Amino acid sequence: MGKYRKPIQIVIMLGVLLLGGYAIGEALFASSDSDRPEVGSAAPNFTLLDLTGKQHQLSDYKGKAVVLNFWGSFCPPCVKEMPEFERQYLKWKDKPFEILAVNLSEGDLTVNNFVKDFDLSYPILRDANKMIERRYGLEQYPSTFFIKPDGTIMDIFVGGMTEQDIDERIEKLLQT
Amino acid sequence: MFQNTKCECGHQNPPDTLLCESCGKPQTEVAEDAPLEMRYDGMARRSQKRNPNPLDLVWNFFSSVKIAIIIIIITLVGAAIGTIYPQGNTAEYYEQTYGWGGKLYHQLGLSSMYDSWWFVGLLVMIGTSLVICSLDRVLPLYRALSKQQIRKHLMFITRQKTVYTGPVEGNAEQWVQELAGHMKRRRYRVHTDGTALLAEKNRFSRWGPYINHIGLIVLLLALLARTIPDWKMEETIAVRDGETVQVPGTNYYVKNEKFTVEYYEEKELPDRLKNQERPKMYKTEAILYQCVQSCGEPGIDPVLEPVKNYDIIVNHPLSHKGVKLYQIGYDDQPLLKAVKPVIEDKQSGKVYGPFDLPMKDPQTEFTVGPYSLSLKAQYMEFSLNDEGNPVTLSRDPKAPAFIFMVKGPGIDAAGEPYMYFPLQKDKERFRQDVINRDLAPKVEIRVDGMENVSFTSYTSYLLVRVDRALTYVWAGLGICMLGLLMGAYWHHRRIWLRVDNGVLSLGAHTNKNHFGMRADVAWALAQMKIEVDKDKLDNGGYNS
Numbered sequence: 001m002g003k004y005r006k007p008i009q010i011v012i013m014l015g016v017l018l019l020g021g022y023a024i025g026e027a028l029f030a031s032s033d034s035d036r037p038e039v040g041s042a043a044p045n046f047t048l049l050d051l052t053g054k055q056h057q058l059s060d061y062k063g064k065a066v067v068l069n070f071w072g073s074f075c076p077p078c079v080k081e082m083p084e085f086e087r088q089y090l091k092w093k094d095k096p097f098e099i100l101a102v103n104l105s106e107g108d109l110t111v112n113n114f115v116k117d118f119d120l121s122y123p124i125l126r127d128a129n130k131m132i133e134r135r136y137g138l139e140q141y142p143s144t145f146f147i148k149p150d151g152t153i154m155d156i157f158v159g160g161m162t163e164q165d166i167d168e169r170i171e172k173l174l175q176t
Numbered sequence: 177m178f179q180n181t182k183c184e185c186g187h188q189n190p191p192d193t194l195l196c197e198s199c200g201k202p203q204t205e206v207a208e209d210a211p212l213e214m215r216y217d218g219m220a221r222r223s224q225k226r227n228p229n230p231l232d233l234v235w236n237f238f239s240s241v242k243i244a245i246i247i248i249i250i251t252l253v254g255a256a257i258g259t260i261y262p263q264g265n266t267a268e269y270y271e272q273t274y275g276w277g278g279k280l281y282h283q284l285g286l287s288s289m290y291d292s293w294w295f296v297g298l299l300v301m302i303g304t305s306l307v308i309c310s311l312d313r314v315l316p317l318y319r320a321l322s323k324q325q326i327r328k329h330l331m332f333i334t335r336q337k338t339v340y341t342g343p344v345e346g347n348a349e350q351w352v353q354e355l356a357g358h359m360k361r362r363r364y365r366v367h368t369d370g371t372a373l374l375a376e377k378n379r380f381s382r383w384g385p386y387i388n389h390i391g392l393i394v395l396l397l398a399l400l401a402r403t404i405p406d407w408k409m410e411e412t413i414a415v416r417d418g419e420t421v422q423v424p425g426t427n428y429y430v431k432n433e434k435f436t437v438e439y440y441e442e443k444e445l446p447d448r449l450k451n452q453e454r455p456k457m458y459k460t461e462a463i464l465y466q467c468v469q470s471c472g473e474p475g476i477d478p479v480l481e482p483v484k485n486y487d488i489i490v491n492h493p494l495s496h497k498g499v500k501l502y503q504i505g506y507d508d509q510p511l512l513k514a515v516k517p518v519i520e521d522k523q524s525g526k527v528y529g530p531f532d533l534p535m536k537d538p539q540t541e542f543t544v545g546p547y548s549l550s551l552k553a554q555y556m557e558f559s560l561n562d563e564g565n566p567v568t569l570s571r572d573p574k575a576p577a578f579i580f581m582v583k584g585p586g587i588d589a590a591g592e593p594y595m596y597f598p599l600q601k602d603k604e605r606f607r608q609d610v611i612n613r614d615l616a617p618k619v620e621i622r623v624d625g626m627e628n629v630s631f632t633s634y635t636s637y638l639l640v641r642v643d644r645a646l647t648y649v650w651a652g653l654g655i656c657m658l659g660l661l662m663g664a665y666w667h668h669r670r671i672w673l674r675v676d677n678g679v680l681s682l683g684a685h686t687n688k689n690h691f692g693m694r695a696d697v698a699w700a701l702a703q704m705k706i707e708v709d710k711d712k713l714d715n716g717g718y719n720s
Contacts, residue, residue, distance in 0.1 A: 020300035023300050108537055
């Protein structure tokens with residue numbers, strides 16, 4: 001036993017340091033709800049169809065700045081934002097930049113009518129059964145995620161934004 | 177300082193050995209008559225070493241049972257403080273509910289203390305101490321017990337807690353062999369060495385505490401494993417009657433086939449609760465599906481295969497491969513699912529239809545009798561905004577409304593708009609006939625009879641819980657209990673004896689129940705025609 005004493009001690013102490021360090025670190029840095037995407041974390045991937053039936057996968061937009069907006073026709077601040085996003089889209093669309101607006105699992109007719117009424121040109125994606133909405137841990141509408149070209153979240157804005165709010169965030173996003 | 181650690185029997189003992197590892201002679205300088213300290217059979221604790229290096233110092237710290245007890249007491253006191261007020265609420269909650277005490281409680285971080293770094297740190301220290309304390313003791317003990325010398329030093333034998341000395345007649349070796357036969361009948365393992373004997377039973381019970389500790393370590397590791405993503409998940413889902421919803425984070429889907437509530441009858445309730453609807457039992461008749469194809473592909477309905485049918489009621493979750501669905505509540509607000517309206521020609525009184533109109537994604541073109549209807553807009557919860565424009569307030573069909581473009585006999589060839597509210601209350605509230613001014617005298621879309629209306633009456637709330645660590649928690653507790661049983665219900669008993677020139681010296685040791693030990697010795701001696709009162713065998717000392 002004598003000659004194994006030191007290796008055993010070292011192995012056990014290393015194990016304690018590793019596991020203990022992990023446990024304490026987890027307690028120190030874990031947020032209250034770790035499943036929800038946060039500023040700095042990677043934006044959860046998804047694949048959704050737009051109104052024309054084209055597939056959009058978030059990971060395909062790596063290298064581009066992405067504004068991911070969740071909206072519903074039943075939410076007045078969302079409705080108010082949509083034309084502002086349209087103007088911002090036209091302003092920045094020559095840059096490596098995209099707006100993806102995910103509808104909150106509403107019916108075909110409702111969404112089509114809405115997009116026609118507002119004459120929106122950026123992709124409107126259709127979530128079904130609140131799946132992606134849930135993956136992003138949405139609690140209030142509208143919610144907008146500003147995603148950097150490397151796929152991490154730069155900022156999360158909950159609630160209606162003014163056009164200036166949108167503009168300055170996109171500008172910052174394009175600088176990264 | 178140099179210390180001679182060689183015993184008179186010639187065995188070289190490690191420093192701080194209390195009893196010679198070979199013959200058992202006490203190694204302390206002072207001669208005493210009191211019973212010997214038999215803990216770990218007098219072996220030196222593994223960590224006790226001269227000139228400790230920093231690693232040894234840390235090791236020695238955790239190897240001390242005294243330190244372990246202090247850590248456990250601090251943890252217990254901390255855990256107790258955490259129960260003063262409910263955990264995990266907001267700062268405002270504590271201040272409003274408990275005043276300045278609550279405010280202080282929150283400021284000190286006691287409101288989420290079981291997750292705090294220092295509490296976790298204490299648990300880590302307990303875990304470390306469990307490993308090191310056990311290892312430091314179990315190895316020397318194992319060594320001591322696996323190579324026991326049969327002929328012990330006289331001083332070792334006569335200073336046990338159960339002793340007997342007396343004359344023996346006849347051939348000593350034969351006497352010892354005969355006694356050995358009797359001991360074997362009492363399920364002792366007997367070893368003889370000429371005129372010396374060692375009888376031992378239930379040695380395995382000595383490993384009980386260490387197995388118990390292994391169980392505790394498994395338990396602590398299992399609790400730690402819960403922090404790994406995907407090992408633990410808790411989420412609530414709402415499933416309407418007849419609806420199928422994906423179980424978040426899994427490949428499963430759950431369908432609410434039927435939801436039922438039973439209420440208490442008036443006579444079952446005490447007076448103060450009368451005239452209230454009190455649910456007695458509610459259940460979701462659920463079907464669990466597994467997605468086998470087109471899972472998570474947009475625009476394509478997943479292919480589902482049923483896995484399990486189960487009636488979920490409170491405390492009886494549906495459980496499948498580590499995923500559990502608990503019934504946690506329900507909502508009884510009825511929501512319209514579909515209607516089968518008819519269309520009436522007001523002039524002729526003829527009724528056409530009915531046609532199917534679901535609330536969720538209805539078709540947009542209908543041909544009913546001579547009429548053709550084209551759905552132009554749909555509102556789930558109809559309302560008018562500040563500018564007087566129609567809007568929907570939510571995505572649930574609480575006050576559905578449809579705008580049709582109607583073509584047919586007596587109607588403008590380009591079609592005329594008709595607004596239809598399936599629910600009577602909305603029809604009156606928003607004055608359907610006033611909105612449909614021109615068309616109202618010509619046609620009417622309406623529902624005849626309740627059989628043409630289908631509601632989802634209940635929304636069942638299910639808690640999805642995935643806890644992959646639970647199996648390991650139970651395993652840890654099981655190992656822990658096994659260790660406890662081993663240590664508590666069996667006792668390690670040993671009897672040493674030697675006959676020197678017709679004088680028998682017998683000593684016996686047990687880790688528990690000395691009374692039983694003495695009874696065993698008295699019984700064995702009685703078999704050899706030596707009658708001795710078992711209480712007389714008591715050599716004093718602390719006997720449990």
